[in-house]
Amino acid sequence: MKLNVLVLGAGFGGLELSSLLSEALGNNLDLTLIDKNESFFLGFSKLDVMFGKKTPESVRLYYKNIVKPGVRFHQEEILEIDPDTRRVTTNKDIYHPDILVIALGADYDQAATPGLLEGGNEFYSFEGAERLRSIIPTFTNGHAIIGVTSTPFKCPPAPSEAALLLDEYLIAHGVRDNCEISLVMPFNIPIPPSPKTSRALLSTFKERGITFIPNRLVNSLDPDRKVAILDDKTELPYDLFLGIPKHRVPAVVETSGMTDDGWIPVEYKTLESFYPNVYAIGDVTSVGTAKAGIFSEGAAQTVAAKLIAEFRGGVHPPDYNGAGSCYIEFGRKMVGRVDVDFLSDVTPSSQFFEPSDAMVKEKQHFGASRKEKWFGLKD
Numbered sequence: 584m585k586l587n588v589l590v591l592g593a594g595f596g597g598l599e600l601s602s603l604l605s606e607a608l609g610n611n612l613d614l615t616l617i618d619k620n621e622s623f624f625l626g627f628s629k630l631d632v633m634f635g636k637k638t639p640e641s642v643r644l645y646y647k648n649i650v651k652p653g654v655r656f657h658q659e660e661i662l663e664i665d666p667d668t669r670r671v672t673t674n675k676d677i678y679h680p681d682i683l684v685i686a687l688g689a690d691y692d693q694a695a696t697p698g699l700l701e702g703g704n705e706f707y708s709f710e711g712a713e714r715l716r717s718i719i720p721t722f723t724n725g726h727a728i729i730g731v732t733s734t735p736f737k738c739p740p741a742p743s744e745a746a747l748l749l750d751e752y753l754i755a756h757g758v759r760d761n762c763e764i765s766l767v768m769p770f771n772i773p774i775p776p777s778p779k780t781s782r783a784l785l786s787t788f789k790e791r792g793i794t795f796i797p798n799r800l801v802n803s804l805d806p807d808r809k810v811a812i813l814d815d816k817t818e819l820p821y822d823l824f825l826g827i828p829k830h831r832v833p834a835v836v837e838t839s840g841m842t843d844d845g846w847i848p849v850e851y852k853t854l855e856s857f858y859p860n861v862y863a864i865g866d867v868t869s870v871g872t873a874k875a876g877i878f879s880e881g882a883a884q885t886v887a888a889k890l891i892a893e894f895r896g897g898v899h900p901p902d903y904n905g906a907g908s909c910y911i912e913f914g915r916k917m918v919g920r921v922d923v924d925f926l927s928d929v930t931p932s933s934q935f936f937e938p939s940d941a942m943v944k945e946k947q948h949f950g951a952s953r954k955e956k957w958f959g960l961k962d
Contacts, residue, residue, distance in 0.1 A: 585613040585653070586894045589671060589680035591661055593618035593646060595876035596686035596865035596883040598957040603887035605651040608894065612653025615680070617673065619660045621646060623957075625950050626738055626876050629712035630745065630912065634752050635720075639713050648958045661687075664839040666858040682860050684886060685847065687833050689737060689866040689874060695829040696732040702806025703824035706745060707737065715825070719749070723758040725822030728811050730767040730801035733829035737866060737874040740921070742766060742827055743773045743784050744912040749825075750791045751914035765794040767801055767813065776873070777933035780911070780921040787913055801826065830874070832867055844869065851926060852902035854886050862886050870905070872925040877907035910946040911938075918942040 586608055590597045593616050601616050628642035646656045659673035669683040691708055693699050704718060705711040729745045746766045753759040766773075766788070772781035773795070788795050800814045804824060811819045832842055841847045846869035847856060854862050854870065864886060865879030872878040881903065888900035905926030911919045917938035925931045936942060951962045 585611050586890065587681040588612070588614040588684065588890070589669075589678050589682070590614065590616045590684045590686060591664070591671065592686035592688055592865070592867075593620075593623060593656065594686060594688050594865065594879060595953075596688075596879035597684070598623065598953075599880045599883035600684060600686070600864070600887050601649075601654050602651065602957055603884065604890065605654050607887070607891045609652040611894075614654045615678065616646075616649070616654060616656045617659050617661060617671075618646065618656070619658065621658055624709055625953065626741075627744075627910065627912070627946075627950075629706060629709060630741075630748055632709070633706050633712040633715045633719065633745075634748050635716055639709070639716075644954060644958050644960070648960060650959060661833075661835050664835060664841070666839055666841050666856065666861050669858075669861060682890060683862070685836065685841075685856075685861070685863040685867055686865050686879065686883070687836055687867050688879075689830040690833050691828040692831050693826075693828045695831075696801065696803060696826065698804030698806050699732065699824075699826055699828065702804040702809070703811075703826045705826045705828045707741070707827055719752065719823075720756075722753075722762070722823040723756075724761040726763045726765065726820060727823040727825065728765050728767060728801075728819060728821045729825045729827075730811060731769055731827045732801050733827075734769050734800075735874055736827050736830050738909070739774055739873055739875070740780075740909055740911045742768060743788075745825055746793050747787065747791070747914035748912055750793060763794070764792070765796055765819065767796045767799050767811070767819075769798065769800050771797045774921060776923045776925070776931040777921045777935055779935040780919070780933065783919065783935065783937065784911075784913075791914075830866075836867060851905070853889060854882050854903060870903075870926075872905040872907070873909075873923065875907065875909060877909060878905065878925075881905070881907050910942065910949065913938045916943065918946050920945070 622643040631637040663672040671678040773784045774780045847863040864882035866874040885903040906924040908922045919938040920936040922934045
């Protein structure tokens with residue numbers, strides 16, 4: 584008898600789950616991993632592409648390189664999910680797994696912010712980061728705004744990182760004195776679960792002449808007047824707008840009937856949905872953690888341990904604790920780290936590690952280790 588699993592989405596969660604189940608069960612596993620894309624990229628690599636540090640092709644990891652016992656990858660588009668029967672229809676096949684895991688992440692809805700498509704840019708998608716690779720070099724004078732348009736959004740440190748890396752880029756190209764940088768965030772501090780991390784960021788913003796605008800969202804852009812309009816009606820003129828677009832579940836998840844208030848609700852201890860043998864992990868859920876790859880990975884570890892224990896008849900594994908670490912680019916070859924535990928206590932707890940050479944190397948190891956574990960590739 585084999586454990587029959589269908590995993591929808593080959594991001595951090597889907598890749599980690601597939602790898603762990605394969606390592607533990609080998610040929611006793613019958614797992615199909617589906618994604619509409621042919622390749623994967625680590626989230627922070629988008630900033631490397633955007634600022635010209637790496638080429639787009641150099642950061643792509645192709646799913647065809649996945650060779651693991653009991654795992655098959657299919658590049659297909661998911662057309663319909665029936666959570667009651669666990670029936671999944673794609674553009675190529677129909678699946679009826681014993682266990683269904685939805686790890687489809689969050690999509691971006693640029694059209695939800697009037698003027699963003701016509702008058703701004705976003706850097707959360709790979710395509711958006713790739714476009715900015717040729718746009719940023721044309722910005723040599725004026726006001727750049729990094730602006731959040733909606734909550735929740737992936738990787739809460741990313742807007743701050745973009746501001747600091749833009750500062751670094753403009754200095755390197757000799758035009759920083761001609762430019763202003765503003766960061767519009769919906770929180771009173773950059774990283775709400777970690778006041779210490781936030782203090783370090785705010786201090787760095789001040790030191791580098793970056794204006795932090797707290798407790799505000801960008802509601803719309805006026806492309807003709809080149810103005811960003813905030814949720815309090817304040818207008819900010821801009822010459823370059825880098826936006827964090829509205830996040831939403833993929834349309835196929837929304838039409839499945841699984842969502843509540845826009846996301847899939849789960850039992851946070853086990854990541855089980857309200858449908859038998861259907862799990863949801865990562866950004867597609869409302870589990871209560873930040874939307875970031877490391878938390879998707881942790882959720883996958885919890886589900887994998889549970890499925891392995893049930894298959895082997897073992898003891899119940901530990902509950903999901905919502906803990907993870909995020910590396911933060913401070914620019915100028917400086918990297919820090921914040922560890923956050925969202926679910927073990929009543930309120931999130933955190934620990935901040937100051938930028939250092941050790942953190943630079945640790946971040947590099949983080950990327951290399953996932954590349955090797957999930958794709959069998961070594962740097």
